[in-house]
Amino acid sequence: MTTLDWIIIGAYFCLIAGIVWRSSLKQKTTADYFLAGRHIGWFVVGCSLFASNIGSEHIVGLAGSGASNGMAQAHWELHAWIMILFAWVFVPFYYRAGVFTMPEFLERRFNTKTRWVLSVVSLIAYVFTKVAVTVYAGALVFQTLLPDTFGSPENAFWVGAFVTVVLTGIYTVLGGLRAVVYTEVAQTFVLLLGSFIISWIGLRALGGWGELVNTIRPHADTFALWRPNTDPNFPWLGVMIASPVIGIWYWCTDQYIVQRALAAKSLRDARRGAIWGGFLKLWPVFIFLIPGMIGYALHQKGMIHIPLKPGGSGELLGDAVFATMVQSLLPVGIRGLVVAGLLSALMSSLASLFNSCATLFTVDIYNKLFPGADETRQVRVGRFATVVVVICGIIWIPIMKKISEGNTGLYDYLQNVQSFLAPPITAVFLLGLFFRRINAHGAFGGLVVGFVLGMIKLTLQTLAKSGVLGDSGALFAIGNYNGYYFSGLLFLFSIAFVIVVSLLSPPPSAGQIAGLTYGSRTPEQIAENRASWNYVDVCASLGVLAIVLGVYVYFTCWLS
Secondary structure, eight states, rough: OHHHHHHHHHHHHHHHHHHHHHHTTTTOOOHHHHGGOOOOOOOHHHHHHHHHOHHHHIIIIIIHHHHGGGGHHHHHHHHHHHHHIIIIIIHHHHHHOSSSSSSHHHHSOOOOOHHHHHHHHHHIIIIIIIIIHHHHHHHHHHHOOTTTTTTTTTHHHHHHHHHHHHHHHHHHHHHHHHHHHHHHHHHHHHHHHHHHHHHHHHHHHTHHHHHHHHGGGHHHHHHHHOOOTTOOOOHHHHHHHHHHHHHHIIIIIIIHHHHHHHHHHSSSHHHHHHHHHHTTTTTTTTIIHHHHHHHHHHHHTTTTTTOBOSSSSSOBBBGHHHEEEHHOOTTTHHHHHHHHHHHHHHHHHHHHHHHHHHIIIIHHHHHITTTTTOOOHHHHHHHHHEEEHHHHHHHHHHHHHHHHHHTOOOOHHHHHHHHHHHHHHHHHHHHHHTTTTTHHHHHHHHHHHHHHHHHEEEEEEHHHHHHTTTTSHHHHHHHOHHHHHHHHHHHHHHHHHHHHHHTSSSOOHHHHTTTTTTGGHHHHHHHHHTTHHHHHHHHHHHHHHHHHHHHHHHHHHHHH
């Protein structure tokens, strides 16, 4: 890193500081702090959805997956079609309900107990997956790019972890969601530009697209989009079952994402923001996953040197590939811009997580325990909750370090854990919207039983991979069973369980579900929804779906 690089990074942080300062002047109510006053336009909503999703775990972890597994993880990055589903199917209900959180919506549809379950599960999941993974990925960038600046690579790792998480925590605490979404507009374009530059320079250094294909074609089984069902890690049927379940949970029901649409100034802006976010979501395959494959090809040709995993296995430490490319390929000045993009990803993702955690804790837990708290106190509690989440995420970093250096990369770890959390939540939300007969007993039972089964599988899988369960027996078989197939089975079980329990208990009253399911909408609600879209929204949605289909067709054939 040269003086010019640091000047560019410093200028970027000055821009962020200015946005945060302006945002901090407007934090007077809970709607201001948690939902940016419900006054966000569609363009900002879409940028915020994209930037929240694309954290450093994407740049670091997805590029690492590209270097290790090729296109196997692309299915999760082609979820732009699910964002279109979110825009047309879910947004109208959420926005019309006027809620702050997804657990609050479940309380409206079912009861308080379902709200509690989703709140607690979401907070646990955020700390042990998204917060820890994002912080670790950012620290790894510091370790790779600045190994000697702080005395040693290990020191650089920990300094990076603490500095970035503390700075992001400060601006989230001060500025609330308004600071988060407006900084994410700037971060979106820095992120796209920086990632495009590394892709272009890396591909040019390699010798072009044809040279990339020729280099990895001998390893087509490892880098293909579709794997046989005998593949232990990415069987195509398991992936096609699990990825939509995870995608619907993440894009359509997760507070971390949905909160951006809830902050829109109108239903039209919420829907168009989701469609615009769907278009932006088309890019990660090209600017994160493919650069990982470019890095692998450059390493094979001896043009860069990616570190190896500890233990003498000879395998590449895939999660270090993006930072290695930045360090090895980029000229002065451009390196600073790309590092600013990496920091943008880290900060935008972390800031979104911190604000969502604060919202969940304050609105769904604190306000239930201490009803009647004034708005100033609620904002103060939300800020305190942010600090606690920051501390918990830092405590979990050493575990993430072991995971990344072992057999599981960051991105694979994240998708695996989410595949065990998502099925019961996806089942309850889908059934709740489309099946009027589903009641609170079924929803509560489905969430609790599904979460317990998912955590049992995660525990057994961790023990099986660590060798604690040996290499045989029932527990080993369960732990060693493919996680993506298990996700599909858990989803089907959750659906069946929710339906059976609901049918065995009294149905919800007409008043309880009024306006909260497709079968209970009033004529006024239907008319309001119809007035919120026109041919522009339809054409944009069809365009996103067409691009997704085209990408699938191309990469199905590209190594053949």
